[in-house]
Amino acid sequence: MRRKAYWQLTLSQLRIFVRNRQVVFWSLMFPVFFMVMLGSFIGGGGGISLGGLVLDEDQSAVSQQLVKKLQTSEVIEFTSFTGTKGSSREQALEQLKQGDTQLVLVIPRGYGERVGQAKVEAETEVEASQVAQVLYYYDETNRLTYETGRLFVSQVVDEFSKSQLDYKPVVTVQEKGVLSLQLEYIDFLVPGIVAMMIMSNNLNGVAGQIASWRERGILRRMQGTTLKASTFIAAQITARLSLNGLQAVIVLLVGFFVFGTQVNGSWWLLMTFVVLGTLSFMSIGFIIAGLAKTPESAGPIAGFISFPLLFVGGIFFPIKDMPEFLQPIIHTLPIAQLTTALRQVMNVGADLTLLWPQLLYLGLWTVGAFWIASVTFKWE
Amino acid sequence: MENIIEVDGLSKVYDKKTVVNEVRFAVRRGEVFGLLGPNGAGKTTTIEMLEGLRKPDGGRATIAGFDTQKQMDRVKAVIGVQLQSTSMFDLLTVHEMMELYASFYEKSLPVEPLIDEMALREKMNARVKGLSGGQKQRLAIALALVNDPQVLFLDEPTTGLDPQARRVLWDIILKLKERGKTMILSTHYMDEAHVLCDRICLMDQGQIIALDTPQQLVKSLSSESAVEFTLPVELAADSDAIAQFKESWQTLAAVTRVEFRKQTAVLYSNDAQRTLVDLLAWCGQSSVRLSDLSTRTATLEDVFIQMTGRSLRES
Numbered sequence: 001m002r003r004k005a006y007w008q009l010t011l012s013q014l015r016i017f018v019r020n021r022q023v024v025f026w027s028l029m030f031p032v033f034f035m036v037m038l039g040s041f042i043g044g045g046g047g048i049s050l051g052g053l054v055l056d057e058d059q060s061a062v063s064q065q066l067v068k069k070l071q072t073s074e075v076i077e078f079t080s081f082t083g084t085k086g087s088s089r090e091q092a093l094e095q096l097k098q099g100d101t102q103l104v105l106v107i108p109r110g111y112g113e114r115v116g117q118a119k120v121e122a123e124t125e126v127e128a129s130q131v132a133q134v135l136y137y138y139d140e141t142n143r144l145t146y147e148t149g150r151l152f153v154s155q156v157v158d159e160f161s162k163s164q165l166d167y168k169p170v171v172t173v174q175e176k177g178v179l180s181l182q183l184e185y186i187d188f189l190v191p192g193i194v195a196m197m198i199m200s201n202n203l204n205g206v207a208g209q210i211a212s213w214r215e216r217g218i219l220r221r222m223q224g225t226t227l228k229a230s231t232f233i234a235a236q237i238t239a240r241l242s243l244n245g246l247q248a249v250i251v252l253l254v255g256f257f258v259f260g261t262q263v264n265g266s267w268w269l270l271m272t273f274v275v276l277g278t279l280s281f282m283s284i285g286f287i288i289a290g291l292a293k294t295p296e297s298a299g300p301i302a303g304f305i306s307f308p309l310l311f312v313g314g315i316f317f318p319i320k321d322m323p324e325f326l327q328p329i330i331h332t333l334p335i336a337q338l339t340t341a342l343r344q345v346m347n348v349g350a351d352l353t354l355l356w357p358q359l360l361y362l363g364l365w366t367v368g369a370f371w372i373a374s375v376t377f378k379w380e
Numbered sequence: 381m382e383n384i385i386e387v388d389g390l391s392k393v394y395d396k397k398t399v400v401n402e403v404r405f406a407v408r409r410g411e412v413f414g415l416l417g418p419n420g421a422g423k424t425t426t427i428e429m430l431e432g433l434r435k436p437d438g439g440r441a442t443i444a445g446f447d448t449q450k451q452m453d454r455v456k457a458v459i460g461v462q463l464q465s466t467s468m469f470d471l472l473t474v475h476e477m478m479e480l481y482a483s484f485y486e487k488s489l490p491v492e493p494l495i496d497e498m499a500l501r502e503k504m505n506a507r508v509k510g511l512s513g514g515q516k517q518r519l520a521i522a523l524a525l526v527n528d529p530q531v532l533f534l535d536e537p538t539t540g541l542d543p544q545a546r547r548v549l550w551d552i553i554l555k556l557k558e559r560g561k562t563m564i565l566s567t568h569y570m571d572e573a574h575v576l577c578d579r580i581c582l583m584d585q586g587q588i589i590a591l592d593t594p595q596q597l598v599k600s601l602s603s604e605s606a607v608e609f610t611l612p613v614e615l616a617a618d619s620d621a622i623a624q625f626k627e628s629w630q631t632l633a634a635v636t637r638v639e640f641r642k643q644t645a646v647l648y649s650n651d652a653q654r655t656l657v658d659l660l661a662w663c664g665q666s667s668v669r670l671s672d673l674s675t676r677t678a679t680l681e682d683v684f685i686q687m688t689g690r691s692l693r694e695s
Contacts, residue, residue, distance in 0.1 A: 008483035012472055019471040019507075217465035224431050224461035225484040225527070226453060 005227055009235030017243055027201055031193045031251045035259065038189055038316065050148060052103040053081040055092050060112025066134070066160055070105070076152055078105070096137055102320075103149040106135040187262055190255040191342035192315040194248050198277040199309065199335055201244060204302045206236075206285025211298035214289070214378070237282065244278045245271065264349030273345065273355075276362045277338040283369030284334075290376035314339035334365045384409040384531060384562050385430065389439030392425050392586075400425050401586040402439060407531075407564060412557050414577030415566040416680065418690070422586040423566035424464060427535050430564070431461050444530050457485065460524030460532045464539070466516055470509040474500055474519055477508060478526060485527040498522040498552065514545030518552065525556075532556070534565045538572060550575060570680035582684060589687045597683045603636040603648035604678050607655050609670040616643040625668075632658040639685060646685075648678065 018024060054070055056063050070078045081104075083091035092104045111134070136153050213219050222232065248271075255261035263270065285302070292298035309315075312322050313335030322330055330336050341358035344350035352359065385407035392400040400422040407413045415423040428434040430441055432452040440447065446454040468477055478491035495504055498518040503511060511519065517537055524532055534553070538546040553576055556563065567573050573580050574594045582590040582597070590597060598604075615621060622640060629638045634651035649655040652675045663670060685691055 002483070002486075004483040008480045012469065012476065012480050015476065016469055016471045217463050217467035218469065220433055221461065221463050221467035221523075222484070223433060224456065224459075224463070225481065226456045226486065227484040 002228070002231060005231050006235050006238075009232060010238045013235060013239035014243070017239070027197070028247060028250060030200075031197045031247075032254055034193055034196075035186070035189060035251070035255060038185070050076040050103075051101055052076050052078050052105060052149065053092050053095065053101050054078045054105045054107070055081045055083075055088060056107045057089070057109045058107050058111040062112040062115045063107045066107060066157070069160055070153075070156055073152065073156070076103070076149060093137060102138070103153075104137040105153060106137065108133065108135060184260075186255065186259045187347055188318075188343065189316070190252065190259070190261040191346045192339050193255075194251055194274065195277065195313070195335060195339045195342055196310060196315045197247060197251060198244055198274065198338065199281050199313075200306055201247070202240065202278055202281035203285045203288065203306045204299065206240070206282050207288035207292060207298040207302045208295060210286065210289035211292045212295035215295050237279070240282055241275060241278055245274060248274045261346070263346050265345035265351065269351065269355070270342065270345045273338065273341045273358070273362070276359065276366065277334070277342075280334045280338075280362050280366040280369060283366055283373050286373035286377060287369060290373065290378055309333065309335045314343075334362055337361045337365075382409050383407065385413075385441065385443050385564070387426075387430070387439070387441045390426065390429055390436050390441055391438035392422075392429060392434060393437045399586050400429070400436075403583075403586075403588050405581055405588065405591060407562060409530075409562055410560045411578040412553070412563045412565060412576055414573040414580040415564065415583055416568070416570065416573045416577075416580050416684075417583035418568055420585075421583040423568075423583055424535055426583070427533055427564060427566055431459060431533055432456060457487075457527065458530045460527060460529035462517075462520045462524045462532075462534050462537060464535045466508075466520070468508045468516070468519065468523075471507055473505050473507050474511070475504045477519065478522060481523045482526045487528070488526050489528050491522075491526065494522045494525055497555075499548070512545070513541050514548060517541065517545075517549060521549075521552065530562060532561055532563045534563060536566055536568070538567070538569065546572070570684070574680055580680065582680075582687065584684075584688050584690075590683065594680060597680060598678055601648070601678050601683055601686060603650050605649050605652040605655075605675055606678055606682060607647040607649055607652055607659065607673075607675050609645055609659075609673040610643045611645065612669060612671075613643065615668065625666075628662060628666075629659075632662065637686070641691070644672075646682075648682070 054067050056067050067078070067080060070076075071080075079101075081092050082088060089106055092101075092106070095101045096104050114133075134153075134157055136150060138149055210219075252261070252263070252270075256263065284305070288298060288301050288305070292301055311317065312319070312326065312330050313333060314330075315335070319327060319330055319336055319339075337358045341355050341362070344355055344358075383406040387403060387405050389402040389404055390400060391398065391402050399420075403422075403426060405413075415426065417423050425434060429436045430443065430448055432448055432455060436449070440449065442448065443455050444458050446458070448455050469480075472480065474495065475491065478495060482488035482491055492504075495501055498521060500515060500518055500522065503515055508516065508519065521532075521534070521537070524534075537553070538549050541549065550572070553563065553565070557576070565573075565576060577594060579591065579593055580597060581588055590600070592600070611625075625645075626638050626640060629635060629645065629647055632647065633654040634649045635647050635655055636650060637648040639646040639648075647655055647659070656675065659670075662668075681691060
């Protein structure tokens, strides 16, 4: 590989990108526009779209008080659940299993009584088995919901029980801990938008550009020189990685300063996933460029692939909102891995001990797609 | 003189159709070698096989002693390529394009003298997008020269250019020729081939039909002049009448051959003056009115027509 050619090609690609004002404008405006649109409309009420069911089996004055308190929350939208008598708990849990709701809170029979007893025995030690309990059911596959829900519920219940027992509320410290995980829709949205940007820039960008260069004989002309294909591809990768990295950082900074998006995890890990996502979608873009016979067909083919992924891949809507039968398929797609990884790093602050499957999966996609691209790629 | 390119039986088949059929020729160092023929004659395919851009289905070729299939890297270092399509980055400037292509080669010429030589100094910092057709072609030639190649391939360099831009490009090619640069030039303009080329290879339907200097090719025609005229539309449409006319034209003084297409007749003649006298007498007898009557010396176009029965522009 000739170093001079590599740098010149990288520089040329960056110049072409920067000089293409419309591309610069729209590829940056598009994600920011989405952030502003969705962030200010949907995010207006605060609170991410966590929904839960509360099943009041006790139906006492005290339990109804707790339900009312839960329902004032902005973080989780609690709906009172009343199923058929006798099996209503099973029905609520079935909904949880189906993914129709994210958590179920059950106030069991006898709750009010126990609270009443506790009030009487206020001064004495209460045995653990005697304490009034609420049951918190959550979806084990969804760590984010679990964390948010658990902290929220225990906070409310804690506060509630303490006020019932005339304890002085000593929740200030705990409340802070809860707040740090209080995620807004914008926190959910920004990682999705970064993933979307990586996907569409690389899929559409690579496919369209390479197909058009091929059509115009640019690739063939370079083939007539002593330039090596590997040098050309290496320069493409370098230029696109730096562009995508920069764009991702800009979007993240806009999110951070304008909307207060949180980045709870490591920036290094975040950038690692940005790079890995870029590589895998760039390879897929090269495959499309190989498939497309004309630059006119490259766009629609890339769109055919990326458009559905916008909706099912967890960019705007959580994957768990997708039809049950689709979910296992969706989870095999690189976009799902990328959105999950970015979200976990930014929202929950997850590290590699949790995210190694995503890293591995995206790595496999990159290697596989690169292999197919190198086999199917045509200079002309 | 030493041969710098040797082509031995190169063939190319697309979808079972033979587009280049066992062509054989040699190019001498320092000459401008023309490939002349209509669109689809196989000129571009022949050139692209030599440039290593297409794989031949048969035969072999060497450039400067290097095999174009086995030693393509060596070949690419000694050739300069200009393609039919513009094949440049619209958003880069002339200077940037030159620097980019210079970086592809181990050894390259300084770019600014080349830019001057191609009369692009004023446009050095202009983007490719804003160049005129002639300027783009000159840049394409400058790019092809950046590695100081031994052989320069020019594939229809003046197609689509206005007459003035064509002239400028001719001057540049003639200047390069003066400096002893070997060039292979394809064209479907016979005047261009005549002005620029030392030798011309006439191609049709994938085959070489003649190869010689322009002068010798024209001499090979049995006649050196042509008398041309046009018939009225309604007469030209009457095929019986035309057949009769052609027979009587053939008997006119000094006429060697008669061609008739659409409305126009060409009488090839060894003595234009005698043919004209006879032709006018015939007009009087048969009361046919001719228009656009003219005489000219025979050209490469006539050579092509004699050999293929078709003109260069119809393919």
